[in-house]
Amino acid sequence: MKNIYIDDGSTGIKLAWKDGNGDVKTALTNNTFKKELSPPTGESQVYNYRCTGEDFSFSPMSTSIVMTNNVQWQYSAANAVAIQHALQQSGLEPQPIHALVTLPLSEFYDHNNQPNLVNIEKKKASVAQAVEVLGGKAFIIEKVSVSPESIPAAVAKVSELTDLDALLVVDLGGTTLDVSLIQGETASLVKVEGNASIGASAVTREVDQALRAVNGQSSWRIADAIVKNRHNNEFIAARLFKEEDLPTIREALDKSIVSLSNATTDFLTRFSGFTHVAVVGGGASLVADRVKESLKISDKRFFVSNDPQFDLVRGMLYISGE
Template sequence: MPQAKMKFAIDDGSTNVKISWIENGLVRSITSPNSFRKEWKSAALLSDKKVFNYQVGSTKYTYDATSDKALSTTHVAFQYDDLNLLSVHHALLQTGIQPCPVSILVTLPITEYYNADDCQKNEENIARKKANLMREISLNKGELFQIVDVQVLPESLPAVLTTLMDSGVNPYTKSLVIDCGGTTLDMGVIVGEFDDVSAVYGNADIGVSMVTDATRKALAAADSDASYLVANELIKRRQDRDFVGDVINDLSKVDWVLGKIDEKIAELGSAVAYEAKTFARNPNRVYLVGGGASLIEPAIRDAYPSLGDKIVLVPEPQEALSREICCYHAADPQTADAV
């Protein structure tokens, strides 16, 4: 088997794949959205536009950012299926690095990584994830990275390593980490500067997909069928009236669509806040990470009013996990299995 030339830290979430690597001593990161449909695209009209047509087994897929036929990835089964394999390989190609043999560190939601009954590693799920990403895949008229080694880490908690160690906490400080992703909500309580993890919790039924699905339905009602990627972009840029006007065809329903989005964001925030208060009633600090962190921030501040500035939205929360995994694991292949 070829030796890996590089190691990549990959937070392969259902909505976006976040990937980080070390280049010339610096950590670099990109975010690659997931938007794939079956069958291939024809060649691009413009010479500078690349078409990504893949094949897994006998099934053909293509990357299509705007198609309303894009396949759903907002389910836990995504972690072990063709779409996960596609999303990781597609993200690697977006790094701009020449394809080569690579070692990758990927993630699983807490609910999948740990057994619910004893909080020990779910070795079966970890093995399934590794096997899925070692499968054969091809790119029509193109070259792919060769994945020669896969290591699996739990989501959420490593995302706050640097932030926590730079915060001056004492050995008795209890920090609640809330990771609101596309499909799952992961939480954990960290003691001190990562001296101990006292509890973990996950809910596979709460995530930004609640907002995304409602947004797609609202867009369809406004004669504006859209892909998951476009719906998520609208959620992020809902204050940009020019962008909103470009996405929504029936302009008479713009305010109605935006109202539906705001309602669902409030519902997501309330659901996360309820779960957080049930899981950790009175933490000393709260750290928000993941793609939905900014959406739930107001609800979490309302849920823990006495904490004030001890509630922290981690910088660039969507890429935080892949960056931290890269900093603490990607440079040292001996440490990855210690998590």
Template sequence: MTLAKMKFAIDDGSTNVKISWIDKGVIQSITSPNSFRKDWKSAALLNNSKIFNYQIGATKYTFDATSDKALPTTHVAYQYDDLNLLSVHHALLQTGMKPGPISILVTLPIIEYYNAEDCQKNETNIERKKQNLMRDISLNKGELFEIIDIEVLPESLPAVLTTLMDSGVNEFTKSLVIDCGGTTLDMGVIVGEFEDVSAVYGNPEIGVSMVTDAVRKALAAADSDASYLVANELIKRRKDRDFVDDVINDVSKVDWVLGKIEDKITELGAAVAYEAKTFTKNPNRVYLVGGGALLIEQAIRDVYPSLGDKVILVPSPQEALSREICCYHAADEITETDVAVA
């Protein structure tokens, strides 16, 4: 029987895959963006440029950061399809660790992990996720990691494990966790230091993809067709004028594109704030995690004005989930002073 040499905690979101692992007693983390298209790339002209050409069954895929033909991952079905398998294996290769047999902890959105009617685990979806990641995949002229064991966990809530335990909450404190990801909005109410999870909620129609899709359309109208990865980078670096000018070809529409970005960010924030207030009217604390946390932070502060600094943006919110899962499942391997984030 093959034994796993390493364990990786993986938050395999639709926009980015976040991986954390323990290396020599220190926690390491990386974020790997998803941008794949069909067919293979030709060999790079520069020797130091790495080409990632994959094959699943009879279908060939390649990682392509800038192609406007990049396949969409902003849908819940991504959790069970070729693109999820590609994204996880591609992200593993970005860790710099030597490929070999491994075990992984991966995530599912709350609405996929739990049954809506009784909040119990959806064993069908959990098994479906496992089987998807156990499928065969190959890398042309390269070696992949061998996944031999998979555990599936719910998204968002574990991202605040350490934060809650260090925050001095009492056994009656209600903490609302808001995870705004690329595709879904996940929320949960935690009682005390994880004594209980009193409610969970997910919405597959609200996520950063609302902004990304609008930005791609705006870029196309400005003669600047772009991949999802480039569109997301523009959202993050929208105040960097040099980067903006490099991405947008039609200089007469630069301000118009930036205006579209800000309008959609406002719309996203309003949508998340409305859902949060409807789900939990008066929590004692609010924790923001996920890739969209920075975009919605002000809207959440505005909708819970009496909480003040008890609305908390978790450090490195995009990597928080993988990092916390890694820490929780390897608590005996590291000490608090050992922890470093790569």
């Protein structure tokens, strides 16, 4: 049975697995689903799913998306469908798999920082729900394992630290900021805190609204592409009906990045006693410079990877020793 490592975040599903040559492969799909089936158009492929009697279709251009940014989503049919869709898009043959998934820290641990077995079992049952792929063959999830978010993302760093060091892991996802303080060497958890109202999608939302104001229309997908290509004015201008609206979009970007950075650094004042800092998650590049500056951490002790959105899922695979 193939092991597939799955970071089922609220805005996107990140997958990692090893191919036949032992090389690590990754894939990303966005959670843009409609709660209805899409008719086949003959032009582009449609992805229709059914789970526990509910219909879903993948809808990349959709403006009305199933909201995936609340905790209940972690245990929902929509989540099982999003995972199935990511598997369908991975290029792998549908087959029985062992799904290794994550839960936000606030769900994985109870108030005494012990694993919350009720939530973990609930998550296992949710991910294992059968999903029907209309007109296709489904992956069968035969086994589910659950890890806490954020910690695996930094585990490669922790192993380089001594017991006198402590690493602050700042995971800025689409909708949640999850922060954990990890003791060096043993990788034991000292403190975790999350804030479900700080997320990188705030920037996408501002750009989406600015686009709607200047173009009269927008889509989450285009707004998201602009955020990812925010240093490329030519790319942004090509998405505008009138090029002279570029400053409006730039202002939306710059302002929302500053307020996201401020919200992040404010939240981090709750933590102390760390010697090293890692910023991970899809939003890392938006706030990393401000975080480093405000925490006064030197380059040598500050980690941001080239592809921070995949740090968690790659870390899960790394820890497994597979």
